[in-house]
């Protein structure tokens with residue numbers, strides 16, 4: 092094939108990946124999801140114009156009823172949040188034990204010098220070693236740490252100051268010899284290691300480890316069984332994402348998920364089982380594998396992202412060029428790690444920029460309540476005698492955490508159905524985690540009675556603000572609201 096032919100075939104592939112699916116293809120895809128049991132009582136329909144598609148009720152929902160409960164397609168815990176919460180990389184459930192959760196947090200906090208006023212501020216961007224969970228070496232580090240003198244400088248903060256943790260208290264946690272009182276009410280699933288042998292990802296069950304491996308992790312794993320042939324480049328990619336924009340981790344999951352789905356589809360066609368990473372893939376197979384992401388509303392990231400308040404309008408172009416350069420560098424590292432010629436359109440900057448833009452426009456922040464916070468609240472609510480008794484053990488840990496005992500798991504994820512739900516400034520549903528929702532699934536509850544046929548809407552912003560404030564907040568999402576309230580108020 093001549094250079095010109097190769098170039099135009101690449102452009103053709105890119106065009107097909109980025110074209111908006113036809114209403115017919117959309118309907119077919121969402122009907123399949125519905126048949127597989129996702130979103131009972133809901134239907135995705137094409138509305139048209141700026142609104143694109145939306146989600147509609149095909150049955151009545153009572154106030155407070157669950158409208159949608161959905162696992163993510165791709166998603167990741169924020170890099171800077173990994174010190175605060177040790178969770179399953181696939182479903183975001185807390186894992187290990189309460190003692191392990193505390194030990195991990197306090198170990199990192201020790202590194203940040205507990206008791207030092209600046210170091211004790213809650214700073215989500217501070218961690219340099221956030222990419223992996225505690226392994227044996229770290230546990231050894233922790234023990235050696237405990238031999239060091241641990242001075243309490245006595246700095247007090249206006250809120251809840253942190254107090255240095257006595258070395259013997261950290262030692263007791265780290266050795267596994269200490270069982271905190273009443274932890275039997277806070278049992279967590281045991282840590283399941285990655286089947287590829289990396290130490291970066293851990294799981295709450297074999298099922299989650301397997302599902303992540305099949306969905307995207309087998310190509311993005313840094314362990315010895317990874318399908319990635321350039322682990323150094325993969326590590327550089329991950330480090331760059333941690334340092335610049337951790338959405339790149341999720342963008343890589345989309346690329347890896349498309350490749351793995353295509354191989355699986357091809358295997359199903361040919362009746363083979365083993366994955367062959369050198370096999371050619373037809374364009375039709377690649378487009379089929381891309382389908383879940385084809386449905387997501389997309390724009391180019393560097394064109395969509397709102398101009399930060401501290402960037403002068405005269406510097407807007409320079410700012411957008413910088414965003415584009417960051418994305419290009421991230422993509423070049425990803426290509427060095429997992430590039431496959433047969434998927435070349437998937438590795439273009441145009442497609443990568445649209446994938447990142449899709450997250451800017453559609454992602455849902457993941458929040459999972461922390462059992463550590465729940466535990467200390469439980470102790471606090473015990474009858475006075477039991478509370479005093481438990482406090483003899485727990486107080487040093489609470490004091491060492493200070494206000495940070497409330498830290499919880501945070502991340503971003505993309506959901507097939509939730510991402511189709513439009514915004515309204517008078518929404519009829521809201522994202523809400525009930526006590527029993529202890530993982531990263533999207534859960535939407537009805538905020539009032541919803542009648543069959545109504546469109547389901549949520550608010551992307553604080554809907555209690557003024558029209559001008561709402562407009563400004565929605566500018567970050569790149570659209571002008573067309574809801575009834577906005578139309579009436581303007």
Ligand SMILES: C[S@@+](CC[C@H](N)C(=O)[O-])C[C@H]1O[C@@H](n2cnc3c(N)ncnc32)[C@H](O)[C@@H]1O
Nearest residue numbers: 142143144388453510511512513514570572573
């Ligand atoms: C998360 S998506 C919602 C699904 C989207 N309608 C689609 O077709 O995929 C968000 C995008 O939908 C459109 N949208 C959502 N709510 C809207 C509203 N109230 N007014 C105008 N456009 C809206 C905007 O283009 C926005 O960027």
